[in-house]
Amino acid sequence: MDLLSLRYFREVARREHVSRAAEELRVAQPSVSRTIARLEAELGVPLFDRQGRTIRLNRYGAAFLARVERALDELDDARREMADAAGLDDGSVAVAAETLLPLTELLAGFRAAHPGVIVRCLQSTPDVMHQQLRSREVDFCIASQPLSGPGLGAVRLSREEVLLVVPAGHPLAARERVTVAEIADEPFITTRTGHWQRALLERLFSGIGRRPVISCEGDEPGATHFLVAAGLGIGLIPALARAELPQVPLAWLHLDTPDCVRTLSLVRREDSYLSTAARRFRDMAVAHFAARGRGDRPGDVRPGTARPEEASGSR
Numbered sequence: 001m002d003l004l005s006l007r008y009f010r011e012v013a014r015r016e017h018v019s020r021a022a023e024e025l026r027v028a029q030p031s032v033s034r035t036i037a038r039l040e041a042e043l044g045v046p047l048f049d050r051q052g053r054t055i056r057l058n059r060y061g062a063a064f065l066a067r068v069e070r071a072l073d074e075l076d077d078a079r080r081e082m083a084d085a086a087g088l089d090d091g092s093v094a095v096a097a098e099t100l101l102p103l104t105e106l107l108a109g110f111r112a113a114h115p116g117v118i119v120r121c122l123q124s125t126p127d128v129m130h131q132q133l134r135s136r137e138v139d140f141c142i143a144s145q146p147l148s149g150p151g152l153g154a155v156r157l158s159r160e161e162v163l164l165v166v167p168a169g170h171p172l173a174a175r176e177r178v179t180v181a182e183i184a185d186e187p188f189i190t191t192r193t194g195h196w197q198r199a200l201l202e203r204l205f206s207g208i209g210r211r212p213v214i215s216c217e218g219d220e221p222g223a224t225h226f227l228v229a230a231g232l233g234i235g236l237i238p239a240l241a242r243a244e245l246p247q248v249p250l251a252w253l254h255l256d257t258p259d260c261v262r263t264l265s266l267v268r269r270e271d272s273y274l275s276t277a278a279r280r281f282r283d284m285a286v287a288h289f290a291a292r293g294r295g296d297r298p299g300d301v302r303p304g305t306a307r308p309e310e311a312s313g314s315r
Contacts, residue, residue: 001042003075006068008035009047013057013065014135016048073136077273084276090116091277096124096132097142098195101222102264106288110281117277123219125194133269139278141267142285144196153270155282157289159263161239162200164253165224167231173251180204180257187215187233189224196262197221197236204257225250238262240292264289 011021012032022029040047047061057065084091093110097103100123111119124132129141130149141147147154164183166172172183184205190212191197198217205212215233224235229248242252254260266285268274274282 001039003072005035005039006072008032009039010065010068010072012036012055013047013061013068016055016057018055073272076136080275081273090114090118091275092118092120093140093275093277093281094120094122094138095140095142095281096122096129096138098125098144099123099221103142105292106285109288110284113284114277114280117280127194129267133267136269136272139268139272139275140281140285143265143267144262145199147265147267151269151271152267154265154267155286157264157266157285158292159261161254162236162260162262163239163242164234164255165228165237165250166234166253167229168249168251169231170234170251172253175253177254177256180255181208183234184208184210185213188212189216189227189233189235190214191221192217192219195219195221197224200260200262201236204255204260207257236260 008021008025008027011025012018015021015024018032018036019029022032025032036047043060043064045060046058047064048055049058080091095103100121103121107119107121110117120138122132122138124141126143126145126147129138129143129147132138133141133152142157143154164178172178188201190201201212216227221237224237225241225248227233228235229250237252239252266282268278268282
């Protein structure tokens with residue numbers, strides 16, 4: 001039983017598909033199949049139930065996977081910790097978020113301050129974020145919805161009001177505030193189910209016992225204001241985006257309902273090793289959003305101006 005066999009098993013167990021696991025591992029499928037067979041022979045029990053080409057992790061495999069993941073995670077953390085201690089490189093940071101637009105200034109500032117760190121960004125839904133944290137594919141998730149679970153810790157980055165945007169010539173454009181009932185029949189431009197805008201919209205409408213009328217849905221919330229300005233519907237956009245869209249012909253209204261807000265949180269696995277690069281990213285993220293909330297210029301944000309470890313209680 002060697003580390004390579006365990007890594008092959010983990011990949012097959014996660015995907016319950018030998019071919020896909022082989023593709024991810026970038027090895028030939030027969031090699032993976034032979035490795036799993038040798039591992040089962042050594043353990044003396046089958047790890048998968050097989051029916052034709054379909055495989056399913058059985059109770060032996062599930063129990064073995066839990067311990068394999070724990071062992072491999074510890075070894076991966078040990079490798080990162082030793083690299084940090086030896087100063088072998090500047091490390092890497094992987095971050096997932098529902099939308100990458102709020103992160104552009106933060107990422108630019110981090111790259112400028114730490115040019116040797118490799119930064120990887122992924123756009124993910126909350127369900128995918130859970131999987132990415134579990135598999136340690138990412139160090140952090142910047143979540144716009146509650147992201148909780150065993151072993152996860154979060155630091156709140158920001159909390160901002162979400163406004164209703166309508167085209168400049170819309171009948172509601174002259175209003176400062178509207179109720180949800182007043183827009184119950186309006187067509188909405190929003191994201192697909194799973195993203196925070198859609199979750200917020202459906203929560204607001206559930207309060208009046210209605211379902212929103214969806215005229216356009218997609219995966220990129222950054223297109224919402226352009227589609228609203230084109231007259232295709234109305235939408236929900238965070239208030240801080242208002243200053244960034246001065247040339248777009250939109251009217252911004254407050255919704256007369258409680259908790260029409262977006263909360264951004266930085267989420268990580270608390271049982272994983274926090275590398276120097278990851279710790280620096282966390283510190284800069286907290287400082288960046290704190291300055292943004294105060295209305296400071298991006299250039300005013302400097303690393304080390306916040307102490308998130310005191311707020312979060314994480315190491």
